[in-house]
Amino acid sequence: MRNPLLKRIPRELRSEFGKQLAIFLFFVLVISAASGFFVADDSLIKAYDESFEKYNIEDGNFELNEQADAALLSDIEEAGGIKAYKNFYKQEETEGFESKLRIYAERSEIDRVCLMEGELPAADNEIAVDRLYANNHDLKQGSTIELADTTLTVSGIVALSDYSALFENPTDLMFDNDKFGVGIMTQAGFDALRDNHIHYIYSWKYNESPDDNAEAKDMSEELIKVIAARAQLTGFIPEYTNQAIIFTGNDMTGDESSMVAFLYITIVILAFVFSITTDSTITQEAGVIGTLRASGYSRGELLRHYLIVPMITLVLAAIIGNVLGYTLLQSFFAKTYYGSYSLPTYNVLFNASAFVMTTVIPFAIMLVINVVTLMSKLRLSPLRFIRHDLSRRRKKKAFRLNTKLPIMVRFRLRIIFQNLPNYITLIVGSFLANAILLFGMVFEPMLNNYQDMVKDNMLAQNIYILKADAESSSSSAEKGSMFSLTSKEEGYAEEDIPIYGIKQDSDYVRFDHGAKDVTVSSAYREKYKLSEGDTITLYQKYGDRKYELRVGGFYEYPAALAIFADLDKIEEMFPDEQKSTVILSDSKLTDIDDKLIAATISESDLTKTSRQLIRSMNGLMRIFLAFGIVMFILVIYLLAKIIIEKNAQSISMTKILGYTNREINGLYIHSTTFVALGSIIFTIPLSSFVIGKVIEIVFRSYPGYFEYSVSPLTLIEAGLIGAGAYALTALLLTRKVKKIHLADALKNVE
């Protein structure tokens, strides 16, 4: 005989259709998003990983100050155990739209390109450009690009395998696929371009590939010595530190961890909501359970019975969520990645780990939480169920409340204490929902604020880094010097720190030049939590020297990590370092030979991090915002509903006594209102603090600095959204209270 209790299941689902549907849809939403994400992410990671072999991506590259002759190159190859490939580029600013275009000659051996649309360049005036760069500037096959002294025609759209993320500088915090792009031309076409901004880059492959990053690090440290001893190095980037190559993989892997955390936190919260719901059902059905247990139903049979509804809901949601994930959402997430990264084409792969993560593990989490909750309840003897005596602790005396408090206040307090577990879950759920909501809300204003702050605190409107000394007649030009050292602080990413030599009476950067100490940018201070008097240890980029620098003060410069020292003392402080001349100027300089300019830093360079983050993340942030609101409403509604249901008899009795619905709402809903609004007020700043800490920790593993700041207005807005969401919930609860009949108080408690 089939267990007749099973017949209750469809009826339970039907009788609580709204609630079950809401939970089911929420599960579907979470699981489909996670499943779609994991499938897209894993398929793309696979395509990305395969691209290393398929397109023969370099093990690193170095830049020399001039072209190496064959003898030098072969000497380096032999001594370094590498094969070096010429991989020069020329970088020009485009005319007609603002961007820097880095052009390579066609590549057949190393860092090969993936043709995505059109043709590879055949004529000397043709260029194939990166897909994202093309999209952002509306370039198609046949479009033209104006450079300083030539016009190029786009022959096709490509992905350069060593530029899956368009980083102009490999040590930048963020890539920039709007104002920076890459392209390839025929060798003859490349040669015909002017040489003003040519970079003598040599990509290398080791003769014996390293097994892992640790070995790659050791090998690169040897190689740098070999090259530095034979030529003047101006750049050295092993593959494992080249953001343009590794950022995409790291980001996709990191996103996966975030999605896993997000998925499991949500499932845990929902599992707790479910277990509280089930707990409340058990309380309501205590008499029945006692009778069934007394009649011979085992604890296991009842446990399985009460597990069915939550588990069926999860399994169905997992099936539908996975179907949606594999079909609709994976392409959505893949598009999101393609919107940020220049990835090669990919195939959707069945992903066993996605199934485990979105179905098996959530199933296990739900099962464990519900089994633990149910077991602890069902462990009670049948007699206690029959007597409706389900409190796990022996009842002590009722705690006393100050009788000076008005009775209605005491009544509310009793309701809060009676439902403490529900309220605690509500506060935790509200915290997580607020964290998600806030994450969705703070991003754009925070980035805009950061952008404004960077613009307001620039060293100068234009910074020119020169290859050789040069003069400008412009009255705004101010000469200084610059070189870079490397920071290798434990727990942080290895990153280059520019050190500026600034003259004493500088119009642009004003700080105390008296001491021998250095002045540190505010971004540096914030990232490394520095105080005056602290010592910073920095290392020579291509050598063994170590510098211990004492922090003498700070300069408000939030855009980048930088150190400022007196121009006259810098030579004495860092005698072994090769310094470049820098010109700071608020106006654009036209009298410096273009060939002498190694790089320029303008407003758009400093704001590219925030611009790119807004472009890449804005859509996602709106999803977070909506998700946070839905989660907030769901958690509060489900838990508050249980409180009303649990007190249905008392509510009915108060109605019999003559209390109006308004007064009853004042008792039962206002208690929840008090807790819900209190939790909003408490958890929003807490969420903001936690997000700030998470961002701070996450950004330690990236070079550069990004300040997390939230205006009080955003926090207030988040609070108001939360309060609005609660108001909607309270409306539903008010209807529920209204529906409770007077006769309910006279019924048997079932």
Place this chain on the structure above:
Amino acid sequence: MFLELSNITKHFGEGESRVEVLRGIDMSVEKGEICVMLGPSGSGKSTLLNIIGGIDNSDTGYIAINGEKTADMNEKQLTRYRRKHLGYIFQQYNLIPNLNIKENVEVGAYLSDSPLDVDDLLKTLGLYEHRHKLPNQLSGGQQQRTAIGRAIVKNPDILLCDEPTGALDYNTSKEILKLIAEVNEKYGNTVIMVTHNDAIKNMADRVVKLRDGMIRKNYINESKTAAADLEW
């Protein structure tokens, strides 16, 4: 001896609030007997019934059904004991609200390897035409009849009834008592019924009177009255 109780004691609370609820109960019930336990509130009759039902433990002594002692049983064995031997009827009907009448009875039938025919039983109980209704669509008496159906459908050796008419009016109470007697006669179950209604003793084969946790009287009722003829 079908049911044997020997030296059953039970106390609640500790120290000053310690109450001896049962003070050495010795009694036995024959198979197929209707045993009515009477006594004022606090006399220990419900506690004794719960101990017989295996849902409460005694401090000392033992209960044996056909020589099988419950005190030696672990949790699983106790559940099996209840499943195999006992049917329970309470003052509160404790029906499952979202199962209909027939399904509520089937909940009991599921526990037995050889249950009674559910439809036949529903007819006996006068519930056949109400079998598709939910409990809240029936009167208190009909709900209690359903609870009786649920208890006896597995054809238990012992039917334990804790104030089965406590929540019912006079006529309905008589109807229920009549039904219990019919069931006892038809299926031969031993019935142990706890009540504070003195008149019910007249339908019993055996009457046990408790006071202050002790048996004050335990006798065979020689002048048994039909349940329909009970008056109070």
